[in-house]
Amino acid sequence: MRWGMVVDLSKCVRCYACIAACRIEHFLPMGINWPRLVAMETGGDSPTVSTYSVRCNQCKDAPCVEVCPTGATTRREDGIVTVDQDKCVGCRYCIVACPYQNRTFLSKDKDQGFFPGRVVTDFEKAGKKLYKHQIGTTEKCNFCAERIDAGLAKGLKPGVDREATPACVNTCPARALTFGDLDDPDSEVSRLIREKKGFQLHPEYNTDPSVFFIDGKIGQSDEPKVDDKPEKEPEAIGVGE
Amino acid sequence: MEAHQWMINYTRQTEWIDRRGIFLWIAFYAGGLGGGLYLVSLYFNSLWGMLVSWLIIAVIKGGTHLVYLGKPLRFWRIITRPQTSWLARGFIFVMLFVIFGAIQMMLTHWLPGSAAEIAFKTLAGIMAFAVALYTGIILKNIKGVPFWNSTLLPILFIFCGLLGGFGLSVIIALNGGDINLAAAETGSRWLLLANVLLIGIYLWQASVKEGTSKQSVLEQLRGHSAPIFWIGIVLLGIIIPLGIALAGMILNDMSSIVLVTGVVCEIIGGLALRYVVLKAGAYKPLVAKPQ
Numbered sequence: 001m002r003w004g005m006v007v008d009l010s011k012c013v014r015c016y017a018c019i020a021a022c023r024i025e026h027f028l029p030m031g032i033n034w035p036r037l038v039a040m041e042t043g044g045d046s047p048t049v050s051t052y053s054v055r056c057n058q059c060k061d062a063p064c065v066e067v068c069p070t071g072a073t074t075r076r077e078d079g080i081v082t083v084d085q086d087k088c089v090g091c092r093y094c095i096v097a098c099p100y101q102n103r104t105f106l107s108k109d110k111d112q113g114f115f116p117g118r119v120v121t122d123f124e125k126a127g128k129k130l131y132k133h134q135i136g137t138t139e140k141c142n143f144c145a146e147r148i149d150a151g152l153a154k155g156l157k158p159g160v161d162r163e164a165t166p167a168c169v170n171t172c173p174a175r176a177l178t179f180g181d182l183d184d185p186d187s188e189v190s191r192l193i194r195e196k197k198g199f200q201l202h203p204e205y206n207t208d209p210s211v212f213f214i215d216g217k218i219g220q221s222d223e224p225k226v227d228d229k230p231e232k233e234p235e236a237i238g239v240g241e
Numbered sequence: 242m243e244a245h246q247w248m249i250n251y252t253r254q255t256e257w258i259d260r261r262g263i264f265l266w267i268a269f270y271a272g273g274l275g276g277g278l279y280l281v282s283l284y285f286n287s288l289w290g291m292l293v294s295w296l297i298i299a300v301i302k303g304g305t306h307l308v309y310l311g312k313p314l315r316f317w318r319i320i321t322r323p324q325t326s327w328l329a330r331g332f333i334f335v336m337l338f339v340i341f342g343a344i345q346m347m348l349t350h351w352l353p354g355s356a357a358e359i360a361f362k363t364l365a366g367i368m369a370f371a372v373a374l375y376t377g378i379i380l381k382n383i384k385g386v387p388f389w390n391s392t393l394l395p396i397l398f399i400f401c402g403l404l405g406g407f408g409l410s411v412i413i414a415l416n417g418g419d420i421n422l423a424a425a426e427t428g429s430r431w432l433l434l435a436n437v438l439l440i441g442i443y444l445w446q447a448s449v450k451e452g453t454s455k456q457s458v459l460e461q462l463r464g465h466s467a468p469i470f471w472i473g474i475v476l477l478g479i480i481i482p483l484g485i486a487l488a489g490m491i492l493n494d495m496s497s498i499v500l501v502t503g504v505v506c507e508i509i510g511g512l513a514l515r516y517v518v519l520k521a522g523a524y525k526p527l528v529a530k531p532q
Binding site for chain 2: 070
């Protein structure tokens with residue numbers, strides 16, 4: 001069994017519902033997002049905006065698992081890469097090693113509350129009890145492992161039964177996200193990947209991500225040329241989140 | 242689309258250099274410098290040099306690394322995964338160096354020439370080499386940053402550490418320490434030339450390897466890191482020490498202040514080298530623009 005996700009790029013409508021759902025599901029501090037939407041404009045005079053919904057790829061050969069010096073980051077038997085925040089020392093080696101930049105270090109300034117210095121909302125109070133985020137450690141998407149585990153314990157099928165399916169997948173109004181077992185050739189994700197030629201981000205790193213993308217319009221292409229506008233290079237790199 | 246530019250363009254790594262990342266930068270350099278000085282001190286059999294290198298690794302490197310951690314009180318957990326993590330291995334190297342080095346210095350002081358002293362010198366020497374080397378391997382193994390992903394990087398870090406070690410040995414010699422000044426100066430000159438050569442080859446191979454590493458090189462030569470590269474590495478780290486070395490060879494005599502200035506410039510150059518290497522490390526765009 002290996003849980004995976006398929007993102008249909010042609011269906012995403014940039015509503016950010018996946019991000020909101022994740023924030024609510026995991027009581028995420030204001031400064032961080034586990035899934036992210038990457039948008040880009042192409043087309044010159046009549047530009048069109050394309051969107052990628054990205055999150056931790058739960059790689060089969062995850063560099064973050066390999067480099068973690070404490071064993072805080074591990075890969076479960078079902079392929080989900082998790083972080084044990086009680087073991088994490090905050091060395092950030094995993095963040096640097098992740099070629100997809102899908103990990104975040106939770107620093108104090110990223111967890112100042114929704115209304116810093118004014119009021120702590122009931123939602124935040126509930127979050128402190130139900131889903132502790134430890135400042136000084138690393139975080140990332142876990143495919144809602146707790147939902148999957150609880151669902152499986154009830155005999156539900158992740159990707160089919162909503163209660164056992166990641167929150168972002170449930171919430172997506174355009175049905176751009178599909179979840180299921182990559183090892184099951186009859187699962188919806190396997191069928192979509194097979195029929196629509198699903199691709200992974202940066203396969204050259206040999207990490208074998210569990211998140212696949214399908215779309216008729218956008219594929220992977222060459223990276224931008226470095227010599228196009230050398231005077232603008234500093235602007236092109238290092239732009240923060 | 243400005244806000245999302247970071248994912249569709251080359252993205253500089255920030256965790257290991259910006260904000261608290263400066264502690265890691267200092268820790269990385271201190272590891273190389275301390276390891277290099279210990280190896281140089283072994284060559285000169287200088288107890289003073291060994292003591293200084295031990296302090297650099299135990300106090301400066303160890304201290305800054307601890308300060309950098311998000312959860313410093315859990316530092317002991319770092320040793321639990323040496324089978325795959327070079328950070329865990331590096332932590333073990335540092336701890337073993339601190340232990341072996343302390344025992345060796347006591348033996349050198351009280352039982353010089355004993356078999357035990359030689360054994361612990363060998364052990365501490367191996368660990369010092371490992372401490373100077375492992376930070377380069379950590380960076381080399383990160384596939385997502387092509388600029389770092391080069392076998393030359395650990396070699397460059399080792400040579401940079403040895404250069405700093407020879408530089409500090411010059412200062413120890415000038416202060417009446419147990420080191421031959423002329424030999425330390427000669428070693429420093431050769432190491433400086435080797436470093437210049439290695440930096441040149443490293444940048445050249447990064448610029449021809451592929452687009453992202455070329456972008457990193459351009460960032461150093463023409464981008465935001467350019468002042469640190471040209472002033473820190475080229476002027477202070479290479480030209481001034483090289484000028485002092487040449488003047489020393491021609492004049493056959495050099496004042497202590499000039500020699501110390503040269504060493505300080507070398508150390509600033511070493512720090513600047515680590516800084517720009519960390520600062521210019523960039524990832525490929527997560528999502529490439531369609532053709």
